Amino acid sequence: MSEPAGSPRLTVGLAQIDCRLGDLDANLERHLAWIERAKAQGVDLLVFPELSLTGYRLLHLTTRVALTPGSPVLERLAEAARPMTVVAGFVEESDRGVLHNSAVLLSGGAARHIHRKLYLPSYGIFQENRFFRPGQRIDLATLPWGRTGVLICEDLWHPELARRLAVAGARLLIVPSAGPGRIGGGDVPASHESWEMLCRTTALLDTCWVVYCNRVGWEEGSFYSGGSLVVRPGGELEARAPFLEEHLLVTEIDLRDADRVRWRLPLLADERTDILGPSA
Amino acid sequence: MTVLQNDRRVLDRLSLNTPLAVAALTSFIRDAVETSGTSGVVVGLSGGIDSSLAAALAVRALGPERVHGFLLPYRTSSGESVSDALLIAEHLGLPHRKIDISPMVDAYFAIETDADAGRRGNKMARERMTILFDQAKKLGALVLGTSNKTEILLGYSTVFGDNASSLNPLGDLYKHQVWQLARHLGLPEQVVAKRPSADLFPGQTDEGDFGFDYATADEVLWLLFDEGLTPDEVIERGYDEAVVRRIVQFERQFRFKRRLMLIARLSGSAVNLDQEIPRD
Numbered sequence: 001m002s003e004p005a006g007s008p009r010l011t012v013g014l015a016q017i018d019c020r021l022g023d024l025d026a027n028l029e030r031h032l033a034w035i036e037r038a039k040a041q042g043v044d045l046l047v048f049p050e051l052s053l054t055g056y057r058l059l060h061l062t063t064r065v066a067l068t069p070g071s072p073v074l075e076r077l078a079e080a081a082r083p084m085t086v087v088a089g090f091v092e093e094s095d096r097g098v099l100h101n102s103a104v105l106l107s108g109g110a111a112r113h114i115h116r117k118l119y120l121p122s123y124g125i126f127q128e129n130r131f132f133r134p135g136q137r138i139d140l141a142t143l144p145w146g147r148t149g150v151l152i153c154e155d156l157w158h159p160e161l162a163r164r165l166a167v168a169g170a171r172l173l174i175v176p177s178a179g180p181g182r183i184g185g186g187d188v189p190a191s192h193e194s195w196e197m198l199c200r201t202t203a204l205l206d207t208c209w210v211v212y213c214n215r216v217g218w219e220e221g222s223f224y225s226g227g228s229l230v231v232r233p234g235g236e237l238e239a240r241a242p243f244l245e246e247h248l249l250v251t252e253i254d255l256r257d258a259d260r261v262r263w264r265l266p267l268l269a270d271e272r273t274d275i276l277g278p279s280a
Numbered sequence: 281m282t283v284l285q286n287d288r289r290v291l292d293r294l295s296l297n298t299p300l301a302v303a304a305l306t307s308f309i310r311d312a313v314e315t316s317g318t319s320g321v322v323v324g325l326s327g328g329i330d331s332s333l334a335a336a337l338a339v340r341a342l343g344p345e346r347v348h349g350f351l352l353p354y355r356t357s358s359g360e361s362v363s364d365a366l367l368i369a370e371h372l373g374l375p376h377r378k379i380d381i382s383p384m385v386d387a388y389f390a391i392e393t394d395a396d397a398g399r400r401g402n403k404m405a406r407e408r409m410t411i412l413f414d415q416a417k418k419l420g421a422l423v424l425g426t427s428n429k430t431e432i433l434l435g436y437s438t439v440f441g442d443n444a445s446s447l448n449p450l451g452d453l454y455k456h457q458v459w460q461l462a463r464h465l466g467l468p469e470q471v472v473a474k475r476p477s478a479d480l481f482p483g484q485t486d487e488g489d490f491g492f493d494y495a496t497a498d499e500v501l502w503l504l505f506d507e508g509l510t511p512d513e514v515i516e517r518g519y520d521e522a523v524v525r526r527i528v529q530f531e532r533q534f535r536f537k538r539r540l541m542l543i544a545r546l547s548g549s550a551v552n553l554d555q556e557i558p559r560d
Contacts, residue, residue, distance in 0.1 A: 018311075020315075020560055021558055021559075021560035022558075022560070023560075055560065057558050058558065059556040059557065059558050060554070060555050060556045060557055061557060061558065181304070183296060183297060183300050183301050183304055184293075184296065184297070185292075185293070185295045185296060185297055186297060187297065188300075189300060189304075217311060218307070218308055218311045218312070218560075219558060219560060220558045220559060220560075221308070221451075223304055223307070223308065243300070243303075244300075244303050244304060244307055245307075
């Protein structure tokens with residue numbers, strides 16, 4: 001895959017929104033409004049949270065809000081997104097009638113890349129395995145600014161995925177999430193402490209930009225804590241959105257920063273796949 | 281064996297970041313009112329810490345004019361309950377009204393003369409519930425619940441009485457956390473400091489009914505249900521065996537109160553198990 005010719009510098013917007021559960025029309029309207037807001041702030045790449053078009057805790061509503069990749073809802077969103085690139089979350093009905101928790105990357109008026117969530121949490125309050133089937137592959141997406149990868153929420157907790165994308169050339173990881181919040185005695189929501197550690201560790205070890213867009217709002221008495229993040233290659237925190245409230249976090253990033261860090265810290269170049277020993 | 285009552289190590293881990301917890305709980309109330317399209321909440325004010333905290337959170341979320349306080353004394357209710365409820369209503373500046381439930385309750389027990397204190401107490405709790413839901417209908421509002429996690433786990437409530445509500449901001453707060461938030465919000469010390477009582481008969485206290493104190497209950501429940509210890513492991517940490525066994529037995533005996541619709545499933549599309557339709 002050749003590197004794209006465009007500038008490696010772009011303005012990222014993280015749309016830390018609340019969603020109406022099971023209400024596609026209301027959520028589409030909200031996306032269109034935030035797209036206009038982001039355009040007004042010069043955003044090039046706008047990221048919405050996981051399942052942003054439907055809400056997260058759908059349970060038996062899942063089938064009622066499923067969309068095929070060619071659906072009018074996504075066409076309308078893709079058209080409205082121009083000239084930006086937009087990542088949005090939706091329930092994808094595949095051509096085999098299988099439902100996936102997916103994120104679509106829309107650019108130039110069309111869907112350029114779809115990532116199907118690979119790890120469906122089904123423990124604690126999570127029930128994704130009841131309603132979705134996991135995806136089977138990861139791919140890079142080539143944006144005008146460079147190669148990127150999309151991982152949805154729980155996917156980031158299985159670090160080999162981010163590693164593979166980074167080794168394959170991703171300099172930016174886009175992580176739409178719907179992470180349920182928890183509050184304890186700490187300075188930030190207890191749920192966020194883990195996420196910030198995870199995003200920073202990923203950016204450190206995979207020497208790439210990590211943009212994590214978490215949602216806010218309540219569903220069935222459970223909240224999402226926000227605190228969306230932009231983390232620099234090497235793990236330094238570049239920007240953090242506030243907790244518990246909607247926010248558009250706008251940050252300029254330079255994908256060449258990943259290369260500059262990699263020259264100093266060549267973890268990816270040194271990565272070995274030939275080491276013998278126990279396997280999973 | 282030494283009994284470690286008020287074990288600071290446990291209570292410290294229960295302590296909340298109070299500004300964050302208040303921000304989350306007020307957003308919960310605001311979200312529930314907005315998504316339901318209602319005008320505000322009604323709350324029964326008993327003069328106790330739980331209803332006072334629930335009302336204070338609602339006032340923070342909605343402003344005092346959208347929080348309607350109801351004092352619902354029975355003729356044997358303590359004068360202190362009524363005067364403390366009034367103190368809270370005035371402290372929070374919310375519209376409030378007193379409705380004496382004695383005529384309704386006494387009319388029933390005039391034909392059920394053999395009722396014991398338990399039945400009479402349940403009837404009072406349910407009488408208050410019907411009034412709150414009727415007033416909610418009249419005002420276009422939701423009924424604000426005031427049951428905390430400690431009493432929910434111990435089953436210390438009247439089914440369809442004080443445990444009935446449209447939304448409950450306190451249901452995941454142990455009593456220690458209720459006290460902590462009440463102090464943080466500056467509620468009058470005479471309400472915060474007094475011994476909790478359902479006030480269903482003169483001289484009643486919660487801790488007298490339990491046979492153990494709230495600090496012990498919170499610690500034991502937290503170790504059992506948040507940390508996942510077995511009862512024997514809790515006892516090994518120095519808690520009184522009889523108290524731990526009693527807490528375990530209460531939880532088991534009264535857990536039915538937490539699942540209020542037991543529907544016999546015949547169809548394969550039962551409205552609970554097969555149609556888990558979440559509310560936003």
